[in-house]
Amino acid sequence: MNVLxxxxxxxVTGGRIVLSDDRRAIDTRHLGFTIxxxxxCAAEEAVRLVEAHGGASTVLTLGPPEAEEQLRDSxxxxxxxxxxxxxxxxEWDPQATAGAIVAAxxxxxAAGTDYELILFGNESADAANFQIGARVARAxxxxxxxxxxxxxxxDGAAAVRLEQQAGAGRDVYRVALPAVVxxxxxxxxxxxxxxxxxxRAKRKPLETRTxxxxxxxxxxxxxxxxxxxxxxxxxxxxxxxxxxxxxxxLAELGLL
Amino acid sequence: MDALVLxxxxxxxxxEVSLQALSLAAAYADGAVNAVVIxxxxxxxxxxxxxxxxxxxxxxxEAFAPDAWAAxxxxxxxxxxxxxxxxxxxxxxxxxxxxxxxxxxxxxxANCTAAQPTGDGASVTRVRWGGSLxxxxxxVGSPALLTTAPHAFAEAPRGGGAAIERFTPxxxxxxxxxxxxxxxxxxxxxxxxxxxxxxxxxxxxVGSAEAFAVVEELAGLLGAAVGCSRAVTxxxxxxxxxxxxxxxxxxxxxxxxxxxxxxxxxxxxxxxxAKHLLAINGDAAAPIFASADYAVIGDLHEVLPAIxxxxxxxxxS
Ligand SMILES: Cc1cc2nc3c(=O)[nH]c(=O)nc-3n(C[C@H](O)[C@H](O)[C@H](O)COP(=O)(O)OP(=O)(O)OC[C@H]3O[C@@H](n4cnc5c(N)ncnc54)[C@H](O)[C@@H]3O)c2cc1C
Ligand SMILES: Nc1ncnc2c1ncn2[C@@H]1O[C@H](COP(=O)(O)O)[C@@H](O)[C@H]1O
Numbered sequence: 001m002n003v004l005x006x007x008x009x010x011x012v013t014g015g016r017i018v019l020s021d022d023r024r025a026i027d028t029r030h031l032g033f034t035i036x037x038x039x040x041c042a043a044e045e046a047v048r049l050v051e052a053h054g055g056a057s058t059v060l061t062l063g064p065p066e067a068e069e070q071l072r073d074s075x076x077x078x079x080x081x082x083x084x085x086x087x088x089x090x091e092w093d094p095q096a097t098a099g100a101i102v103a104a105x106x107x108x109x110a111a112g113t114d115y116e117l118i119l120f121g122n123e124s125a126d127a128a129n130f131q132i133g134a135r136v137a138r139a140x141x142x143x144x145x146x147x148x149x150x151x152x153x154x155d156g157a158a159a160v161r162l163e164q165q166a167g168a169g170r171d172v173y174r175v176a177l178p179a180v181v182x183x184x185x186x187x188x189x190x191x192x193x194x195x196x197x198x199x200r201a202k203r204k205p206l207e208t209r210t211x212x213x214x215x216x217x218x219x220x221x222x223x224x225x226x227x228x229x230x231x232x233x234x235x236x237x238x239x240x241x242x243x244x245x246x247x248x249x250l251a252e253l254g255l256l
Numbered sequence: 257m258d259a260l261v262l263x264x265x266x267x268x269x270x271x272e273v274s275l276q277a278l279s280l281a282a283a284y285a286d287g288a289v290n291a292v293v294i295x296x297x298x299x300x301x302x303x304x305x306x307x308x309x310x311x312x313x314x315x316x317x318e319a320f321a322p323d324a325w326a327a328x329x330x331x332x333x334x335x336x337x338x339x340x341x342x343x344x345x346x347x348x349x350x351x352x353x354x355x356x357x358x359x360x361x362x363x364x365x366a367n368c369t370a371a372q373p374t375g376d377g378a379s380v381t382r383v384r385w386g387g388s389l390x391x392x393x394x395x396v397g398s399p400a401l402l403t404t405a406p407h408a409f410a411e412a413p414r415g416g417g418a419a420i421e422r423f424t425p426x427x428x429x430x431x432x433x434x435x436x437x438x439x440x441x442x443x444x445x446x447x448x449x450x451x452x453x454x455x456x457x458x459x460x461x462v463g464s465a466e467a468f469a470v471v472e473e474l475a476g477l478l479g480a481a482v483g484c485s486r487a488v489t490x491x492x493x494x495x496x497x498x499x500x501x502x503x504x505x506x507x508x509x510x511x512x513x514x515x516x517x518x519x520x521x522x523x524x525x526x527x528x529x530a531k532h533l534l535a536i537n538g539d540a541a542a543p544i545f546a547s548a549d550y551a552v553i554g555d556l557h558e559v560l561p562a563i564x565x566x567x568x569x570x571x572x573s
Contacts, residue, residue, distance in 0.1 A: 003403035012522050017542025026389075037503040039485065076485055095363060116504075123350075123366075125502070125522075126384055127391075130345075130366040130403075134354035141433045146322075146351045165346075171320065175434055184504040186496035189489075205495045217363040221392040223384070233535070238563035239554035246534070247566045249550055253511055253532060254549075255454060255478055256571060 001044040001055040001116040001157055001177075006101060006132070007074060009067040011127040023222045024090075026126075035070050037185040039123030042089055044190035045151060045183065046119055047078035056080045058115070062100055064089040068206065075201035076193035082206040091127070093216040099134035100211050105140065105207070107143050117160070120182040122147045125243075129218075137180035142212040144180045145173050257339030257373065259285035260292065260332060262325075263304060264348060270304055275411035277404045282306050282412060284371055284378075291418065292332055293323055299422075301360065303414030311420040313425050315568025321349065321435035326355035328425035333360070334367050338399050347404035357401050364401040365393060369408040371400070378402065386502030386525030387562035407529075408559035430431075447481040449498065454531075455509045457500055459523075461516020461538065461556055465493035470560040471515060471568035477567050485506065485517045501526035515556040536560070 011031040018027040035043075046057040059074040061067045064087040071082040085100050092100065105115070118140075120133035130146075137144030149170070150163035159181060163170045193201070236245035250256050259281035263274040265545050270278075281289045288308040293301040296318040301310045315321065324539065333341060339355065343349035345367040356365035363537050364466055365371070369390065378400035387405070395402075395475065401561030442448070454567040457477065458471040468482070469531040475482045483500040484493070500507055502522040515536040517523060527533070535548040536556050552559055 003513040013385070013388070017385070017520050017521055024353065037452065080366075081540060095361070100360075128367065128384055128386070130362070131354035131357060131364055134351070135358040138355065138358035141430075143323075143430070144355075145434055146354075147347055162343060163440070165562075166436075168448055170442075171436040172435060172438040174437050185499075188476065189492060189496075217396045218365055219394045219396070224390045224392070226387065226390055230551055231533075231547060233545050233548040233551040235551045235553065236534075236554060237268040237554075241559045242552040242554065242559060243562035243566040246550075246552060247562045247570050249534065250478070250511075250567065251570070255297075255511060256567065 001049060001053050002058070002117040003049050003115060003117045003119065004041045004058045004062050004105070005046045005054065005074065005079065007035040007038065007043065007070055008061060008123070009033050009035065009063045009070045010122045010128070012238055017225060019087045019223055019225070023224065024220060025223070029032055033066070033069060036123075036125035037071070037120045038123070038183055040190045040199045041185050041187040042119035042121060043074045043247065049117065049153070050080070051078075058083060060101065060104060061085065062092060062097055063087055069207060071090065072201045073193065075204045076197040077191055078197065083207060084208045086208050086210045087213065090213060091220060092213055093218045094129045095130050095217055096214045098132050099137065099214065101132070101136050102139040103211060104209055106135070114178070116177045118180045118182070122182045122184045133180055133182040140178050140180065142178050143175040145175060146182045148181050148183045151181065151183070151187065152156065152213050162230060176190060257285050258287040258389050260329070260336060260338040260341045261289060262329060262341075262343035262349060262352060263291045263293050263301065263310075264344060264346060265293060265297065265301065266293070268300045268302050270301070270414070271344065271346070271403070273346050273349070273362055273406050275414070275453060276407070277342045277344045277349075278304065278306060278412035279409045280371060280402070280404050281340065284340050284342075284373060290336060290338070292329060294328060295320065299509040301420070303411035303416060305415040306419045307418040312422045314419060315425065316432065317435070318352050318554070321432050322351050322355055323431040323434055324425065324427055326353045326359060327427050327519070329356050330359050331425050333399060337419070340402065340403065344539050345405050348380060351404050351455055351481035353401055353403050355386055358467045362399070362401055364396045364403070364452065365395050365418050367404045368402050369404055369405050373400070385521060387528055388521040388525055399484045404502040421464045423535055447479065447505055449481045449500070449505045449521070450482035453506050454478045454480035454511045454513070455483045455500070456480045456513045457485065457517060458488060458515050458517065459485040459517030460491075462493070464486065467557070468493065474513070474560050474565045477564055485523050489559040514544055515560060518542050519547060532548070
């Protein structure tokens with residue numbers, strides 16, 4: 001079966017986010033980049049499905065030229081090929097992003113490649129629009145299930161059983177393939193890329209597309225940091241000798 | 257301008273997050289606020305404060321079917337021509353609204369903390385990075401489609417008085433293909449992380465799966481749930497169901513005790529709801545202390561056993 005995974009390049013922010021001077025982006029000068037943990041799980045699932053059932057896996061991103069790094073990362077954990085929709089670095093809004101992904105999928109189909117399963121993260125790590133998967137599924141007229149934490153093929157790989165967290169339990173869905181699914185971290189434990197994996201990734205095929213960016217209908221104007229906690233921690237002590245002060249705090253909070 | 261709100265409910269009683277969506281609707285729209293109510297127990301929607309008419313969708317079967325819910329909303333949008341459509345930014349609210357946005361090819365702003373109408377749509381503030389960053393954005397289109405970030409708005413009063421109108425949504429072929437077939441309850445016992453009054457978490461600083469014994473010991477004494485950071489789940493020391501954070505569980509305990517956790521923004525996104533935070537970390541400059549009420553600086557392998565011991569002593573005397 002053919003499986004496609006969509007991933008988005010985002011900065012790894014540490015303990016504190018710093019904004020750029022124009023306040024329209026995060027200052028990434030000192031940061032590394034990654035993809036959402038949800039998307040890492042989607043990539044891992046694609047690799048496992050192809051290992052178990054044959055076919056091929058593809059990773060797709062829409063992002064600046066540097067986003068090739070995230071595509072190579074996915075190739076290094078076992079994805080077979082990559083599609084890069086190259087942008088000028090401006091963030092595309094959800095409708096534009098979904099539209100470009102759909103156009104890429106239509107070009108793939110015209111060239112003879114169709115995907116039984118298209119995997120998204122439940123939400124992107126940075127923008128968290130919670131919608132690209134639903135938009136792509138609608139355009140393709142395929143069933144879509146969001147927030148999936150367990151996935152198993154059924155009926156000789158003609159259908160898929162999906163579990164979604166619901167309160168403390170799980171809701172179960174069954175849909176026929178082809179389908180579109182967005183997943184959450186916890187679906188699996190993604191492998192780390194190996195050194196041979198990294199070397200192989202350099203030679204795996206990567207195709208690029210460069211569509212025009214349509215006007216945004218959800219247009220970012222500026223970013224801001226929410227007000228800080230304003231907290232000034234009370235230091236209860238150093239090492240084991242802090243224990244009595246901790247017990248006092250527990251007593252104050254009625255937890256003893 | 258009227259508003260239409262998707263109200264999620266438990267057997268007819270509106271969820272808190274939906275009451276928050278209703279309160280944004282009342283502030284946003286100068287006309288009527290109407291509600292859509294779907295699913296088991298929807299025939300008797302209760303306590304929809306400030307709602308003019310509650311439209312009760314009659315669908316085949318009571319299982320959650322997100323495309324059918326989206327079809328119900330789209331039908332009402334066509335009929336009532338609201339200027340804004342709002343749902344709670346819950347799993348289901350965001351899911352259904354994304355489908356509505358896709359069907360109508362309209363923009364959707366998810367997880368808003370503020371919104372006002374403009375000439376051609378809406379001006380919104382929305383949450384990014386799990387709440388670590390806020391975005392001001394312009395939405396162009398009508399109706400404006402919005403979901404509300406949990407706990408960003410006060411709840412609308414639970415008052416009554418809504419007129420009730422039943423309707424049968426027009427469905428497309430395939431709108432019932434995606435539906436909940438079965439619900440599996442959580443495996444027994446233990447304190448659930450999301451609802452625990454006290455959570456003790458361990459991070460990379462714990463060092464190994466076995467070394468979590470000191471975290472578990474303190475959690476046991478306090479009747480607390482055990483949590484962890486993503487560094488820990490990635491190392492395979494704890495299951496992902498224990499992970500606190502942006503891509504893990506969001507917790508809101510009375511007391512949160514992170515041990516050997518640095519305080520990355522993505523971890524903090526999961527514990528903003530904690531009333532008190534007592535951090536234990538060997539590095540006095542760790543970012544976690546900037547969000548802490550109480551700080552213990554030291555090696556958790558010495559500090560935690562000492563605290564557990566002191567609790568036992570205090571309880572004996
Ligand atoms: C999109 C995205 C989503 C993410 N989602 C999550 C999430 O949901 N949850 C999450 O936790 N992370 C998440 N992360 C990862 C996050 O960025 C951090 O990498 C992670 O939280 C670090 O875990 P840590 O604090 O345990 O490890 P570290 O950052 O390595 O910190 C370890 C800390 O332990 C202290 N320490 C070491 N030894 C001891 C000792 N013996 N005694 C006391 N202190 C000690 C050190 O001083 C240090 O502060 C996400 C990242 C991204 C990019
Ligand atoms: N620029 C992008 N390139 C590729 N996939 C994306 C992009 N943005 C979002 N996605 C995919 O859509 C999912 C949901 O994103 P969002 O709707 O922004 O929350 C992400 O987890 C990705 O799988």
